[in-house]
Amino acid sequence: xxxxxxxxxxxxxxxxxxxxxxxxxxxxxxxxxxxxxxxxxxxxxxxxxxxxxxxxxxxxxxxxxxxxxxxxxxxxxxxxxxxxxxxxxxxxxxxxxxxxxxxxxxxxxxxxxxxxxxxxxxxxxxxxxxxxxxxxxxxxxxxxxxxxxxxxxxxxxxxxxxxxxxxxxxxxxxxxxxxxxxxxxxxxxxxxxxxxxxxxxxxxxxxxxxxxxxxxxxxxxxxxxxxxxxxxxxxxxxxxxxxxxxxxxxxxxxxxxxxxxxxxxxxxxxxxxxxxxxxxxxxxxxxxxxxxxxxxxxxxxx
Amino acid sequence: xxxxxxxxxxxxxxxxxxxxxxxxxxxxxxxxxxxxxxxxxxxxxxxxxxxxxxxxxxxxxxxxxxxxxxxxxxxxxxxxxxxxxxxxxxxxxxxxxxxxxxxxxxxxxxxxxxxxxxxxxxxxxxxxxxxxxxxxxxxxxxxxxxxxxxxxxxxxxxxxxxxxxxxxxxxxxxxxxxxxxxxxxxxxxxxxxxxxxxxxxxxxxxxxxxxxxxxxxxxxxxxxxxxxxxxxxxxxxxxxxxxxxxxxxxxxxxxxxxxxxxxxxxxxxxxxxxxxxxxxxxxxx
Numbered sequence: 001x002x003x004x005x006x007x008x009x010x011x012x013x014x015x016x017x018x019x020x021x022x023x024x025x026x027x028x029x030x031x032x033x034x035x036x037x038x039x040x041x042x043x044x045x046x047x048x049x050x051x052x053x054x055x056x057x058x059x060x061x062x063x064x065x066x067x068x069x070x071x072x073x074x075x076x077x078x079x080x081x082x083x084x085x086x087x088x089x090x091x092x093x094x095x096x097x098x099x100x101x102x103x104x105x106x107x108x109x110x111x112x113x114x115x116x117x118x119x120x121x122x123x124x125x126x127x128x129x130x131x132x133x134x135x136x137x138x139x140x141x142x143x144x145x146x147x148x149x150x151x152x153x154x155x156x157x158x159x160x161x162x163x164x165x166x167x168x169x170x171x172x173x174x175x176x177x178x179x180x181x182x183x184x185x186x187x188x189x190x191x192x193x194x195x196x197x198x199x200x201x202x203x204x205x206x207x208x209x210x211x212x213x214x215x216x217x218x219x220x221x222x223x224x225x226x227x228x229x230x231x232x233x234x235x236x237x238x239x240x241x242x243x244x245x246x247x248x249x250x251x252x253x254x255x256x257x258x259x260x261x262x263x264x265x266x267x268x269x270x271x272x273x274x275x276x277x278x279x280x281x282x283x284x285x286x287x288x289x290x291x292x293x294x295x296x297x298x299x300x301x302x
Numbered sequence: 303x304x305x306x307x308x309x310x311x312x313x314x315x316x317x318x319x320x321x322x323x324x325x326x327x328x329x330x331x332x333x334x335x336x337x338x339x340x341x342x343x344x345x346x347x348x349x350x351x352x353x354x355x356x357x358x359x360x361x362x363x364x365x366x367x368x369x370x371x372x373x374x375x376x377x378x379x380x381x382x383x384x385x386x387x388x389x390x391x392x393x394x395x396x397x398x399x400x401x402x403x404x405x406x407x408x409x410x411x412x413x414x415x416x417x418x419x420x421x422x423x424x425x426x427x428x429x430x431x432x433x434x435x436x437x438x439x440x441x442x443x444x445x446x447x448x449x450x451x452x453x454x455x456x457x458x459x460x461x462x463x464x465x466x467x468x469x470x471x472x473x474x475x476x477x478x479x480x481x482x483x484x485x486x487x488x489x490x491x492x493x494x495x496x497x498x499x500x501x502x503x504x505x506x507x508x509x510x511x512x513x514x515x516x517x518x519x520x521x522x523x524x525x526x527x528x529x530x531x532x533x534x535x536x537x538x539x540x541x542x543x544x545x546x547x548x549x550x551x552x553x554x555x556x557x558x559x560x561x562x563x564x565x566x567x568x569x570x571x572x573x574x575x576x577x578x579x580x581x582x583x584x585x586x587x
Binding site (some may be wrong): 050053064086090 | 365375379422426430431432433435436438439440441442443444445446447448450451471474475477478550
């Protein structure tokens with residue numbers, strides 16, 4: 001997904017001379033072509049995320065539209081106050097592009113588990129948050145970001161998972177079975193496990209919430225009206241992730257007649273190493289576990 | 303720390319001895335305005351405002367104010383990273399014709415755009431500051447952006463407090479500014495020696511600030527921060543004549559211009575009452 005993002009960015013930079021890339025010593029093999037083609041519009045500030053975010057604010061002041069890039073949690077957590085004060089307070093359209101999500105870096109340990117980043121940044125007014133599950137959704141997300149003049153956080157997982165679906169909207173169904181009484185709403189890389197697990201399971205439809213903030217009000221309201229059981233599956237803490245956002249949404253919009261459930265890692269940092277599949281199994285997010293969870297759900301309330 | 307006393311470390315500070323320079327009439331006028339708006343609103347941070355009057359004057363003298371008024375893309379930029387000195391910034395802007403009196407009079411009052419920290423919602427202010435350690439990275443970004451846009455005669459001035467240099471983000475920014483040889487960046491430190499709780503050097507020693515900044519690749523100067531004319535000439539002299547970013551450690555006195563506020567950390571937070579205001583006005587006449 002990273003490779004596709006940078007390829008699409010390269011095309012945009014050829015036509016939009018105000019785009020400017022800032023990286024914090026990340027992007028080996030990705031940024032070198034930019035340094036050749038756009039030497040005046042790419043900088044590597046070193047391992048200095050506070051400086052990176054502040055520089056982006058300054059570049060916007062000077063007339064550029066910056067995109068900054070590093071590992072997701074360093075990108076938004078290390079320099080949270082710079083995001084708050086230098087970017088969001090000023091409503092500067094800086095695009096924060098984070099690589100890796102969930103347990104993409106599971107073996108590297110809990111400092112590299114990206115399970116709380118959305119919760120950190122959704123507190124910030126005006127910041128748009130995107131967590132695409134497929135290459136197609138990632139492209140749509142970046143189009144959406146560039147169609148506005150607001151700050152944005154785009155978190156892109158490792159791998160290049162894609163589906164041949166005819167999605168016309170940023171937030172979209174991946175599977176939509178007319179007879180289903182359960183809706184799985186997800187974001188990010190975990191979609192792959194969901195699609196594998198629910199292959200042939202007609203009970204549940206699957207919906208990708210590519211844009212987590214702002215939520216599309218009419219679209220989400222319609223989902224709550226149609227499905228009386230909604231399960232949010234995410235490789236992010238539920239208490240500050242999409243589940244939390246949808247709970248808030250349901251209460252605010254008087255949609256609490258739906259049963260809203262969560263499948264997510266527990267609210268704790270892991271003391272164990274392990275790859276993505278290890279953590280999926282550990283937290284009930286492996287394909288077979290998701291299938292079992294859905295199949296054993298009691299009937300939806302009428 | 304008790305008011306008015308000099309901490310032993312401060313006494314031992316190997317400060318350069320500068321010949322005494324009388325405050326200019328402009329310096330006094332800006333200070334009277336600071337006193338006025340801070341007193342009327344009951345705001346704090348008067349000591350930090352009084353110490354940086356000449357720094358601001360010299361910078362405003364040096365910038366093309368017409369370009370600032372029309373927000374030209376190639377204008378010079380001023381970022382006051384020690385945003386708690388907003389009273390000084392707004393008073394100086396008024397003095398240089400960048401803020402009208404009615405707006406200035408709203409300082410720190412309910413529903414005013416003029417908060418106690420510098421705000422970008424105020425016309426002609428580049429960037430909001432308040433949390434310390436933010437202005438310099440933004441200034442570095444602007445300096446890089448101006449060079450990339452080929453606005454090669456535009457400069458970026460960033461004013462830091464000495465206490466603020468405890469924030470690590472400043473050193474990330476200085477390291478990178480030196481690395482990129484951003485000679486359009488000029489960092490001025492209002493080195494008044496006192497932070498929020500005590501003498502800066504007693505809290506965490508930055509006595510060696512000039513050398514610290516120089517070690518990151520800056521062309522560094524140590525000057526009397528109340529010598530407006532000297533500062534102004536230095537800013538002119540360093541424009542386009544160096545290949546490195548410029549760092550100027552301005553030795554100042556917190557509360558400068560009002561004897562009973564000078565070098566007294568209590569005036570970091572204390573607001574002058576009517577009696578203090580009248581006594582101060584006599585000294586600033």
